Amino acid sequence: MKLPPVNGFFVNPEFREDAKLLARLAGPAAADTGIIHDHNEPGSRGGFSVYVPEYYTPDRSWPLVVALHGGSGNGRGFLWSWLRDARTLGAILAAPTATGGTWALMGEDADTPNLARILDLVRTRWNIDSAKLLLTGMSDGGTFCYVTGLESTSPFTHLAPVSATFHPLMAEMADAERLHGLPIHIVHGRLDWMFPVQVARQTRDVLAAAGANVTYCELDDLSHCYPREMNAPILHWLAATANA
Numbered sequence: 001m002k003l004p005p006v007n008g009f010f011v012n013p014e015f016r017e018d019a020k021l022l023a024r025l026a027g028p029a030a031a032d033t034g035i036i037h038d039h040n041e042p043g044s045r046g047g048f049s050v051y052v053p054e055y056y057t058p059d060r061s062w063p064l065v066v067a068l069h070g071g072s073g074n075g076r077g078f079l080w081s082w083l084r085d086a087r088t089l090g091a092i093l094a095a096p097t098a099t100g101g102t103w104a105l106m107g108e109d110a111d112t113p114n115l116a117r118i119l120d121l122v123r124t125r126w127n128i129d130s131a132k133l134l135l136t137g138m139s140d141g142g143t144f145c146y147v148t149g150l151e152s153t154s155p156f157t158h159l160a161p162v163s164a165t166f167h168p169l170m171a172e173m174a175d176a177e178r179l180h181g182l183p184i185h186i187v188h189g190r191l192d193w194m195f196p197v198q199v200a201r202q203t204r205d206v207l208a209a210a211g212a213n214v215t216y217c218e219l220d221d222l223s224h225c226y227p228r229e230m231n232a233p234i235l236h237w238l239a240a241t242a243n244a
Contacts (some may be wrong), residue, residue, distance in 0.1 A: 012088040012232060021088065029054035032125065035083075040076045040097055046110075048096040048118045049079045052126060053087055061129035063091040063238060064122065066115065066156070068141025070226075071102040078138070085231035094122055103137075103144035112148045119155060131242040136160035136234065138226045139194070150174035150182075158241065160185040160234050163224055165195040166203040171210050180211040183241040187230050189222025213241065 007025065008016050015021050033052040040047030056062065065086060069078035075095035086093040096118050099110040115135075122128060135156040137145045142164025149159040152175035159182070171179070184207055188200035197218060204216040215237060219227055 010084050010087055012084060015088050024055035025087075027055065030056050032056075035079070037076060038121075040074070042074060042076060044074075045097055046099040046114055047075070048094055049076045050095075050122065051079060051083050051086055051093040053090055053092070055090075056092070056126065058127045061127050061132075063132035063134065063235070063242075064094065064119075064128045065091050065134045065136060065235070066094045066096065066119070068096065068103065068135070068137030068144055069098070070137075070139035070141055073097075073138075073141070078141075081138075081226055081228055082231055085228075085235060089232060089235050091235060092122065092126055092128065094118060098144075102140045103147070105140060105143055105147060109148070111144065112151070115148065116155065129242070131157055132238055134158045134160060134234070134238050136162065137164070138162050139164065139224065146170050150178060152178045154178065158183045158185070158238055160187070160237075162187045162226060162230070163189060163192055163195060163222075165199055166206075168202070168206050171206045174210070176211070179207070181213050182211075183213045183215070183237075185215045185217070185234055185237050187217045187219070187227060187234075189219050189224065189227070191221065191223040194224040 033054045033056045036050045038047050040049045067078055067082050069075055075097040079095040082093050099114055104111040133156045135145050135149050142161030145159045145161040146166055149156050186204055188197055190197050204214055208214045
């Protein structure tokens with residue numbers, strides 16, 4: 001059963017009078033859509049949650065957003081940071097949970113192979129656009145976007161770290177061919193108290209000098225938190241740069 005007044009809260013405000021979208025959402029949900037949890041109960045590690053728009057059809061390929069939670073977080077909860085935008089704009093959303101207390105920012109990396117496993121599962125089950133594989137994340141999740149996303153074997157076509165930190169050595173150690181032309185969308189708050197904005201500015205310059213296609217967005221009133229209002233711009237950027 002659908003409750004129209006509640007249903008409307010899970011559509012971006014500017015689309016709440018969009019007749020075509022509302023008609024798609026009013027229809028019966030397609031099979032294998034909605035929210036699905038795979039070994040991702042609260043307190044668990046290494047699983048993931050997926051949201052597939054109810055109007056999904058397999059006759060076309062869909063963008064995929066893989067969203068990484070912040071330190072000590074959980075993908076099951078972080079899924080809600082992106083769900084409304086994925087539902088409105090038509091993207092499949094996966095929110096993994098780190099295998100440890102946070103993402104593998106040092107030491108042995110169990111998270112990169114786990115992300116590859118999750119990506120393979122999602123691509124097997126739904127029709128995913130191979131040119132629109134976005135890896136994004138908040139704080140430690142954003143930093144891990146760099147750690148795993150700059151590897152030469154990374155399958156992700158776009159990176160969008162939010163409120164993340166970065167060490168210049170990451171760029172020096174990254175595969176030069178991987179970095180060349182790689183679309184990276186950096187979002188950072190000028191008031192960030194954990195990872196100062198100067199680090200984000202330096203990251204922008206270092207990555208651009210290394211040949212990456214960098215988009216930089218600095219929010220004047222943002223501290224160290226997730227700016228959900230940036231999801232739609234990031235999805236539009238993903239679409240615009242996918243075939244550039």
